[in-house]
Amino acid sequence: MKITLSHGAGGAQTQKLIGEFLKLIKNRQVEGGIGLDDLDDCGTIPYQGGQIVFTTDGHTVDPLFFPGGDIGRLSVAGTVNDLTMMGSKAVALSLALVIEEGLEAEILERVFQSINSTCQEAGVAIIAGDTKVVERGAVDKLIITTAGVGLTERVVRDNGVQPGDKIIISGDIGNHGVALLSQREGYDFQTTLESDVAPLNKMLEPVWQLRVHAAKDPTRGGIAMVLNEMAEKSGVNIILAEEKIPLHPEVKGACEMLGLDPFTLANEGKVVMAVHPEDAEEVLKILQQHPYGKKAVICGEALVVEEKKSPKVLVQTDFGKRVVRPPLGEIVPRIC
Amino acid sequence: MKITLSHGAGGAQTQKLIGEFLKLIKNRQVEGGIGLDDLDDCGTIPYQGGQIVFTTDGHTVDPLFFPGGDIGRLSVAGTVNDLTMMGSKAVALSLALVIEEGLEAEILERVFQSINSTCQEAGVAIIAGDTKVVERGAVDKLIITTAGVGLTERVVRDNGVQPGDKIIISGDIGNHGVALLSQREGYDFQTTLESDVAPLNKMLEPVWQLRVHAAKDPTRGGIAMVLNEMAEKSGVNIILAEEKIPLHPEVKGACEMLGLDPFTLANEGKVVMAVHPEDAEEVLKILQQHPYGKKAVICGEALVVEEKKSPKVLVQTDFGKRVVRPPLGEIVPRIC
Numbered sequence: 001m002k003i004t005l006s007h008g009a010g011g012a013q014t015q016k017l018i019g020e021f022l023k024l025i026k027n028r029q030v031e032g033g034i035g036l037d038d039l040d041d042c043g044t045i046p047y048q049g050g051q052i053v054f055t056t057d058g059h060t061v062d063p064l065f066f067p068g069g070d071i072g073r074l075s076v077a078g079t080v081n082d083l084t085m086m087g088s089k090a091v092a093l094s095l096a097l098v099i100e101e102g103l104e105a106e107i108l109e110r111v112f113q114s115i116n117s118t119c120q121e122a123g124v125a126i127i128a129g130d131t132k133v134v135e136r137g138a139v140d141k142l143i144i145t146t147a148g149v150g151l152t153e154r155v156v157r158d159n160g161v162q163p164g165d166k167i168i169i170s171g172d173i174g175n176h177g178v179a180l181l182s183q184r185e186g187y188d189f190q191t192t193l194e195s196d197v198a199p200l201n202k203m204l205e206p207v208w209q210l211r212v213h214a215a216k217d218p219t220r221g222g223i224a225m226v227l228n229e230m231a232e233k234s235g236v237n238i239i240l241a242e243e244k245i246p247l248h249p250e251v252k253g254a255c256e257m258l259g260l261d262p263f264t265l266a267n268e269g270k271v272v273m274a275v276h277p278e279d280a281e282e283v284l285k286i287l288q289q290h291p292y293g294k295k296a297v298i299c300g301e302a303l304v305v306e307e308k309k310s311p312k313v314l315v316q317t318d319f320g321k322r323v324v325r326p327p328l329g330e331i332v333p334r335i336c
Numbered sequence: 337m338k339i340t341l342s343h344g345a346g347g348a349q350t351q352k353l354i355g356e357f358l359k360l361i362k363n364r365q366v367e368g369g370i371g372l373d374d375l376d377d378c379g380t381i382p383y384q385g386g387q388i389v390f391t392t393d394g395h396t397v398d399p400l401f402f403p404g405g406d407i408g409r410l411s412v413a414g415t416v417n418d419l420t421m422m423g424s425k426a427v428a429l430s431l432a433l434v435i436e437e438g439l440e441a442e443i444l445e446r447v448f449q450s451i452n453s454t455c456q457e458a459g460v461a462i463i464a465g466d467t468k469v470v471e472r473g474a475v476d477k478l479i480i481t482t483a484g485v486g487l488t489e490r491v492v493r494d495n496g497v498q499p500g501d502k503i504i505i506s507g508d509i510g511n512h513g514v515a516l517l518s519q520r521e522g523y524d525f526q527t528t529l530e531s532d533v534a535p536l537n538k539m540l541e542p543v544w545q546l547r548v549h550a551a552k553d554p555t556r557g558g559i560a561m562v563l564n565e566m567a568e569k570s571g572v573n574i575i576l577a578e579e580k581i582p583l584h585p586e587v588k589g590a591c592e593m594l595g596l597d598p599f600t601l602a603n604e605g606k607v608v609m610a611v612h613p614e615d616a617e618e619v620l621k622i623l624q625q626h627p628y629g630k631k632a633v634i635c636g637e638a639l640v641v642e643e644k645k646s647p648k649v650l651v652q653t654d655f656g657k658r659v660v661r662p663p664l665g666e667i668v669p670r671i672c
Binding site for chain 2: 017043106112
């Protein structure tokens with residue numbers, strides 16, 4: 001059998017297969033820490049009374065530069081956001097570049113400038129790096145793999161949602177997905193939309209003192225993916241009010257035109273949180289004061305799962321409730 | 337200007353250029369820690385009285401399976417060894433795979449089995465991971481980027497060599513480089529030689545209590561590279577006795593036949609150390625008791641640099657002394 005990228009059955013089978021192979025790894029966690037089986041945004045290592053939070057992400061994006069961002073900003077923000085979703089303070093990143101021979105040096109220079117400005121914005125340092133130049137045709141221009149270390153004394157998990165919690169989304173969904181699609185050959189539509197790619201650590205720093213029970217950043221698979229993960233792991237239902245979910249008119253238009261579901265589109269600068277109902281308004285206020293959270297909303301809540309039923313995510317529309325399922329396979333290949 | 341992989345001037349120019357771009361990164365260290373400017377094997381993050389040691393490495397190797405190892409073992413051992421060279425206990429790794437569509441699932445399964453067995457041998461856990469499947473032609477089969485976290489209360493640097501220190505090498509040099517070369521098209525020679533790829537953390541655990549002043553693993557660029565780095569950063573000369581340096585007859589033969597310098601060939605399971613003269617014999621004994629250090633030797637020492645001279649590495653041969661220079665550009669592309 002061959003590994004495949006394709007949508008539908010083939011792609012899902014490949015994902016399942018890689019999941020099976022990952023099970024071959026016997027050492028899956030550090031004692032007392034979060035590991036592979038937790039399928040959270042990061043792993044953790046208990047140390048000297050605190051927790052070291054650790055994650056990695058490989059970035060391949062086509063095109064390398066897109067409206068609102070580029071592979072450099074994406075690489076830094078992606079890893080900073082994963083560290084942040086665990087309630088930790090992101091402190092240091094590593095950068096591993098695989099560069100295809102023949103890449104214009106000027107492109108690499110622009111990517112480094114973007115990495116630098118995003119690191120400065122997020123207040124994180126690059127403290128380890130590696131560069132490999134490979135033969136022409138061996139990679140598609142440039143692959144950046146970042147790993148990161150965050151520190152915290154209290155880890156926020158994605159499985160801590162409690163019935164009654166309010167669901168908060170920090171702004172418009174799907175902008176990254178649509179901005180990228182608009183750049184692809186074969187998707188012939190015009191948009192002024194920009195990717196939301198941004199590091200969220202500074203915006204979220206004050207909220208970790210409040211009762212945030214779960215947090216995730218809805219990248220690949222969109223809010224459909226992360227809400228289902230949160231519901232399933234926490235053993236709750238999540239119900240959303242469709243009319244409250246912030247959607248840019250151009251995302252709405254593109255989704256209607258192309259038959260896409262905005263709930264499954266990627267974001268690179270959004271957070272989905274479950275917050276104790278008494279703290280929800282305060283969290284909302286903190287987000288709305290920050291440029292990246294101006295359009296933050298409370299758009300749903302967590303409910304007890306009915307006896308003998310499985311946790312699910314529902315959305316209340318004008319025509320009744322519908323179930324929001326996690327997307328199968330790749331929705332839009334290689335956008336984050 | 338385009339990025340190039342080629343030997344000589346082009347390759348050196350590309351390396352210089354990437355170095356220049358790296359300088360664009362302003363946040364280069366965590367306060368009080370080791371960062372990019374130190375050009376050591378890892379960065380460090382001070383935390384709660386201890387040090388978190390952090391590193392990354394991208395692995396592309398052709399072929400994926402070679403005599404004595406494969407890309408999976410190489411990825412784990414490479415990162416474990418970098419963490420180990422800082423005197424830290426390697427505890428956790430992350431794994432980021434970029435897989436080319438069309439790769440046979442069976443190959444991936446074998447790689448995961450190898451990752452698992454090497455992790456078990458080294459006693460480290462994989463606690464974070466990421467997998468991207470990319471279009472055919474976008475990468476050459478498989479790229480594995482590992483990052484790692486180690487913990488220590490005392491960091492061993494590569495700049496701590498003192499005049500009088502004994503130089504220890506843990507065994508035969510160049511085996512990895514020659515084993516890989518023998519598999520390449522265009523290098524038509526037969527050998528039974530295997531790569532030395534191995535995690536060295538268990539062997540080295542007991543030596544960190546002794547006065548080890550500097551340690552490095554001589555991968556790309558071989559012992560010529562690491563000894564020059566150690567000499568230059570520490571401000572000492574290093575003089576080696578050529579006849580003491582362990583060399584497998586097949587490496588010697590291949591080097592003579594192909595005009596290669598074994599000092600510049602890659603290793604993946606060796607350590608070069610500078611040790612206080614009173615502790616050198618004890619360190620040697622510890623290494624020799626371990627399967628990976630059976631052929632360990634004391635093969636040189638560090639000396640004071642003459643006034644107004646630069647630090648250098650010399651080797652005493654039957655015909656006098658010669659200077660050992662660090663290799664320029666890529667010696668043998670893509671072997672680690």
